[in-house]
Amino acid sequence: MLNIEDLKLYLCTDRGLSLGRPLVETVEDAIAGGVTMVQIREKDIPSREFYDLALQALRVTRAHHIPLIINDRLDIALAIGAEGVHLGQSDLPCIEARRVGGEDFIIGVSAHTPAEAVRAERDGADYIGAGAVFPTGSKADVSAIIGLDGLKAAAASVKIPVIGIGGIGPKNAAEVIASGAAGIAVISAILSQPDIREAAMILRRCLG
Amino acid sequence: MLNIEDLKLYLCTDRGLSLGRPLVETVEDAIAGGVTMVQIREKDIPSREFYDLALQALRVTRAHHIPLIINDRLDIALAIGAEGVHLGQSDLPCIEARRVGGEDFIIGVSAHTPAEAVRAERDGADYIGAGAVFPTGSKADVSAIIGLDGLKAAAASVKIPVIGIGGIGPKNAAEVIASGAAGIAVISAILSQPDIREAAMILRRCLG
Numbered sequence: 001m002l003n004i005e006d007l008k009l010y011l012c013t014d015r016g017l018s019l020g021r022p023l024v025e026t027v028e029d030a031i032a033g034g035v036t037m038v039q040i041r042e043k044d045i046p047s048r049e050f051y052d053l054a055l056q057a058l059r060v061t062r063a064h065h066i067p068l069i070i071n072d073r074l075d076i077a078l079a080i081g082a083e084g085v086h087l088g089q090s091d092l093p094c095i096e097a098r099r100v101g102g103e104d105f106i107i108g109v110s111a112h113t114p115a116e117a118v119r120a121e122r123d124g125a126d127y128i129g130a131g132a133v134f135p136t137g138s139k140a141d142v143s144a145i146i147g148l149d150g151l152k153a154a155a156a157s158v159k160i161p162v163i164g165i166g167g168i169g170p171k172n173a174a175e176v177i178a179s180g181a182a183g184i185a186v187i188s189a190i191l192s193q194p195d196i197r198e199a200a201m202i203l204r205r206c207l208g
Numbered sequence: 209m210l211n212i213e214d215l216k217l218y219l220c221t222d223r224g225l226s227l228g229r230p231l232v233e234t235v236e237d238a239i240a241g242g243v244t245m246v247q248i249r250e251k252d253i254p255s256r257e258f259y260d261l262a263l264q265a266l267r268v269t270r271a272h273h274i275p276l277i278i279n280d281r282l283d284i285a286l287a288i289g290a291e292g293v294h295l296g297q298s299d300l301p302c303i304e305a306r307r308v309g310g311e312d313f314i315i316g317v318s319a320h321t322p323a324e325a326v327r328a329e330r331d332g333a334d335y336i337g338a339g340a341v342f343p344t345g346s347k348a349d350v351s352a353i354i355g356l357d358g359l360k361a362a363a364a365s366v367k368i369p370v371i372g373i374g375g376i377g378p379k380n381a382a383e384v385i386a387s388g389a390a391g392i393a394v395i396s397a398i399l400s401q402p403d404i405r406e407a408a409m410i411l412r413r414c415l416g
Contacts, residue, residue, distance in 0.1 A: 044252070046298035047280055072255055075283035079304035090254035096287035 002084075002106045002126040006067050007163050007183035009204055011035045011190055013057075015042070018191045024056045030190050031064045033200025036183070039086050039108075041071035055080045067106060074100060084108065086129065089116065098124035110165075112144050114157035121158040129185055130154035132166025133176060137188070148179045155180030173206040183207070210292075210314045210334040212369050214275050215391035217412055218245040219398055220373075221265075226399045232264045238398050239272045241408025244391070247294050247316075249279035263288045275314060282308060292316065294337065297324060306332035318373075320352050322365035329366040337393055338362035340374025341384060345396065356387045363388030381414040391415070 011030045018026045027038055040057050042050045054070055058080050061068040069084045070077035074097050077085045084106025087094055094109050101107060109120035110129045117128045132144070133151050145166070146154070155162040161182035168176055169189040176184050186203065193199035219238045226234045235246055248265050250258045262278055266288050269276040277292045278285035282305050285293045292314025295302055302317050309315065317328035318337045325336045340352070341359050353374070354362070363370040369390035376384055377397040384392050394411065401407035 047300050048298045051300055051304075073283060074287070075281060075300060075305075075308065078308045079282070079300050090256045092255050092259055092283060092287050096259075097283075100283065100286045 001104050002067075002161075004161050004182055006037045007127055007161055008036045008207055009034060009200065010037045010039065010163055010183055010185040011200075012039045012041050012071070012165075012185055012187045014187050014191060017188050019194075021196075023053060024060055026191055026196055027057050027060050029196035030200045031060065031066055033190075033197035034204035035066070035190070035200050037067050037069065039069040039071055039185070041086075047073075047076065051076050051079060054082065058082060069106060069108060077101075077105075084126070086110070087125075094120050094123035094125050111154055112146060113150075114153050117154045117158045117162065121160050125160060127160055127182070128154060128158060128162040129165045130162050130181075131164060131185075133164040134167025134172060136167035148175060151176065151179045151181060170202050170206050173203055174208070177207055209312050210275075210369075212390055214245045215335055215369055215371050216244045216415055217242060217408065218247065218371055218391055218393040219243045219408075220247045220249050220279070220393055220395045222249060222395050222399060225396050227402075229404075231261060232268055234399055234404055235265050235268050237404035238408045239268065239274055241398075241405035242412035243274070243398070243408050245275050245277065247277040247279055247393070249294075255281075255284065259284050259287060262290065266290060277314060277316060285309075285313075292334070294318070295333075302328050302331035302333050319362055320354060321358075322361050325362045325366045325370065329368050333368060335368055335390070336362060336366060336370040337373045338370050338389075339372060339393075341372040342375025342380060344375035356383060359384065359389060360387045378410050378414050381411055382416070385415055 040054050058068050067083035069086050070082050071086050072091045074085045086108040088110045106126050108127045109125040111117040130151050151164050163183040163185050164176040164181040165185040168184045173184050190199045248262050266276050275291035277294050278290050279294050280299045282293045294316040296318045314334050316335045317333040319325040338359050359372050371391040371393050372384040372389040373393040376392045381392050398407045
């Protein structure tokens with residue numbers, strides 16, 4: 001079950017952007033700095049490796065009462081007992097994930113347009129990740145930068161909370177919130193900083 | 209729920225080995241020729257694409273009352289309502305897949321040694337895929353050819369049915385069955401043949 005306050009500072013992991021530091025260590029530091037929710041995102045690794053990694057992360061998030069969300073892989077989320085799954089537009093349909101995951105399971109969906117946000121809400125999503133709000137180097141496909149206007153449009157189109165993702169850092173976090181977002185999702189603004197805990201603390205302060 | 213007779217002639221798909229023919233068409237032809245069970249195996253495609261493909265295959269297998277098994281992706285199996293999942297040693301732990309999938313869900317596990325077969329049986333597997341029995345070009349990793357002796361050892365180590373996989377065709381299918389296998393799993397012996405239906409019919413005859 002999603003608590004809207006948990007969306008405030010949402011860390012998405014990417015081992016390629018963490019300056020070589022172990023995933024569990026970066027998650028631990030980020031939570032110490034004030035991260036409120038963690039999503040593990042892994043592509044192109046064997047399922048068992050993803051499972052093992054997610055299970056390690058879950059031990060940390062559980063100890064701090066932080067929800068853990070698994071990107072794409074609903075089966076891994078259910079196998080480890082994570083709080084939820086985050087689905088992109090190329091992942092499983094939200095409506096099927098809801099049926100399999102059950103009522104209390106947290107489901108987030110990435111949306112690039114209000115139409116996608118509305119469909120996700122109808123199909124049972126708990127929150128929307130809208131973006132990319134700003135240009136970012138973290139993801140290869142940034143063909144569609146939605147800007148703050150696109151974020152506002154997404155937030156206005158649904159009743160469920162919307163978080164902004166893409167190119168968000170201390171300089172623009174406040175305006176993302178001012179545009180109607182319940183929180184910000186970041187990767188490199190925390191993971192690629194020399195001091196992860198400090199980077200998370202600074203972002204938390206920017207969010208008011 | 210697994211019917212041991214369904215393991216007799218088990219087709220694993222591989223779009224790279226089907227001479228460019230569409231997956232659904234090859235499955236349809238293979239079933240017409242006598243295939244008793246179908247496993248969809250896809251690597252490195254987006255989840256939604258795998259889901260769509262599996263759903264297309266399910267329409268065909270359902271029409272013919274043939275169980276459909278999804279390789280690795282328990283979430284896709286559950287999302288489309290497939291009969292089961294097949295797990296390799298690098299996939300999710302069988303024990304977690306059983307817990308998530310429930311009692312009646314079919315779970316197969318690949319095993320290369322009697323120890324792996326015994327562990328899978330203990331963790332709730334319904335059947336074992338033992339191999340590679342013979343050298344094969346279908347899979348990159350054939351470091352461990354277990355031979356008919358390895359197959360016999362695997363079959364003798366567990367109570368659940370064992371099927372042979374790897375390099376099996378009309379010339380050696382009978383000896384695989386004679387070595388204690390409940391069936392054979394094939395890819396190229398059906399998929400890479402010019403006439404898929406005929407190839408499946410010939411194999412069925414070899415199985416007695």
